Amino acid sequence: MPNSPAVDTQVAVVGGGPVGTLLARELALLGVDVTVLEKLSSPDGFSKAGTLHARTAQTLHRRGLLEAVQPGPPAPPVGLGRVPFHFSGMFDLDLGRVVTEGPVMVGSPQAWAQEVFAAEAERLGARIRRGRELVGLDEEPDAMRLTVRGPGGATETLRASWVVGADGARSAVRRLTGIPFTGTPARVGALIGEVRLLDPARAPQGWQRNPRGWTLVWLNLFGRSRVCTYDFRGPHADRRAPVTLKEFRTEVERIAGHPVPMDSPSGLTRFSDAALQAEYYRVGRVLLAGDAAHVHFPAGGQGVNLGLQDAVNLGWKLAAEVHGWAPPGLLDTYETERAPVAEAVLENVRAQVALMDPDPRMDSLRTLFARMMHFDDVNQYLGGMISGVDVTYDTGGRGDPLAGRFAPDLLLKTGDTLTGLAELLHDARPLLLLLTDSEELRGAAEPWRPRVNVVTATASEPIGTDALLVRPDGYIAWSAPGGAGDADALAGALGCWFGDPA
Numbered sequence: 001m002p003n004s005p006a007v008d009t010q011v012a013v014v015g016g017g018p019v020g021t022l023l024a025r026e027l028a029l030l031g032v033d034v035t036v037l038e039k040l041s042s043p044d045g046f047s048k049a050g051t052l053h054a055r056t057a058q059t060l061h062r063r064g065l066l067e068a069v070q071p072g073p074p075a076p077p078v079g080l081g082r083v084p085f086h087f088s089g090m091f092d093l094d095l096g097r098v099v100t101e102g103p104v105m106v107g108s109p110q111a112w113a114q115e116v117f118a119a120e121a122e123r124l125g126a127r128i129r130r131g132r133e134l135v136g137l138d139e140e141p142d143a144m145r146l147t148v149r150g151p152g153g154a155t156e157t158l159r160a161s162w163v164v165g166a167d168g169a170r171s172a173v174r175r176l177t178g179i180p181f182t183g184t185p186a187r188v189g190a191l192i193g194e195v196r197l198l199d200p201a202r203a204p205q206g207w208q209r210n211p212r213g214w215t216l217v218w219l220n221l222f223g224r225s226r227v228c229t230y231d232f233r234g235p236h237a238d239r240r241a242p243v244t245l246k247e248f249r250t251e252v253e254r255i256a257g258h259p260v261p262m263d264s265p266s267g268l269t270r271f272s273d274a275a276l277q278a279e280y281y282r283v284g285r286v287l288l289a290g291d292a293a294h295v296h297f298p299a300g301g302q303g304v305n306l307g308l309q310d311a312v313n314l315g316w317k318l319a320a321e322v323h324g325w326a327p328p329g330l331l332d333t334y335e336t337e338r339a340p341v342a343e344a345v346l347e348n349v350r351a352q353v354a355l356m357d358p359d360p361r362m363d364s365l366r367t368l369f370a371r372m373m374h375f376d377d378v379n380q381y382l383g384g385m386i387s388g389v390d391v392t393y394d395t396g397g398r399g400d401p402l403a404g405r406f407a408p409d410l411l412l413k414t415g416d417t418l419t420g421l422a423e424l425l426h427d428a429r430p431l432l433l434l435l436t437d438s439e440e441l442r443g444a445a446e447p448w449r450p451r452v453n454v455v456t457a458t459a460s461e462p463i464g465t466d467a468l469l470v471r472p473d474g475y476i477a478w479s480a481p482g483g484a485g486d487a488d489a490l491a492g493a494l495g496c497w498f499g500d501p502a
Helices: 018-029 054-061 110-123 172-177 245-256 302-323 333-355 360-372 376-387 439-448 486-498
Strands: 009-014 034-038 051-053 084-087 090-094 105-107 127-130 133-139 144-149 155-165 181-184 189-197 206-210 213-218 225-231 262-272 275-278 286-288 411-414 417-420 431-434 453-456 467-470 476-479
Touching (some): 009 144, 009 302, 018 110, 034 110, 034 155, 051 054, 054 105, 090 360, 090 376, 155 172, 172 286, 189 245, 206 245, 213 245, 225 245, 245 262, 275 333, 302 333, 333 376, 411 453, 431 439, 439 486, 476 486
Parallel strands (some): 155 286, 431 453
Antiparallel strands (some): 133 144, 181 275, 189 225, 189 262, 431 467
């Protein structure tokens, strides 16, 4: 769609990290004119996160991006045995028993995935402007005016129909919009960075807890190792102060209790366990996603996954608004669906931090909790939470057992062709999947054909329904119980989620 003469871009995404670039890719895929503004002049190559959990992997599979975000060999599928993961630093969870569509986890450094998404977004027509810092944001009658500082210090103005803040925990968009960021304050001071360990055998190995705190070491014998420390004596006096090699080494040695020689530092930084969430995700034409909307201690690698899920939930809804066919309230479902998911993550992370307290009085509680994780129900509950596979949405399908659930990647036969449901979502368009040749349902969907893909296929296994209406983010909006009234119910669901007939 061509830009309105009144704006420079339909959507301005502030923040070129993984959330901002994936959102830009989603919007560009759906024909939205999008511009990404990134403060850094070039990617720094540092990855704070490196794990994509199952629901994120499943979502990326539905865009054809899963293999691209893996710099190494493809992750193994499900069903290959135990997949240990931790809760509060106790590696007693088995995610292999929780995830039914694999891979269970994907090793994908944040910096790698970010560049994959950025390249994809640009290939589809998005503009990524680096070295651009947002310094002003003003509302106009039909647009937002962004004041942007460029690499030489000069400012320029960009007018956008919509603005999305994906610019991290210190979000300029959130601050300039005045959205409160509330929750629980920091009580832990943590350091992380990469260093060359000069005597690897003397370095603390893996995840180590003692009464002085925690050390986490991901050892690399051929270069820099990633090292992290947790200090429960209190947060940093100045969260933004630069971290020197001397401070970093001193803290590692204090907790380890012996010298740990190191040099060649990279990416030394501070963080804390502050758990904060935006009180609302939207103000008029401005929205928040990722760490701009929620921030927490990095327990279990949930943060980047939470943000990437934000991007895929928001993308198609914002595109519908831009293109003018969004039904009333569709864009507001972004907050009503995603904010509770973030709130639940913040709660489980607070619980993990409490259990990580190095005080020896916590030892018995940790032992008890570790034993409990071997019970099926506890493993299912915590594993579903960490991996994201327990996420469902209220899509309004009262009495519909499949509505709001993530659509499985069914093996489908269409004519002489075999395909998977995931492949049918590569274009980020809604999908009506007819598992029986129903003339009535096809007729009901006909007015929505310009914006909804309709596919008739035979499934490799029964799933208890004759038809599925799947949203672009992979969640089921409606399923056919079978019987009188299905066509009317389908038309109602199509109108509810995808607007009036084209």
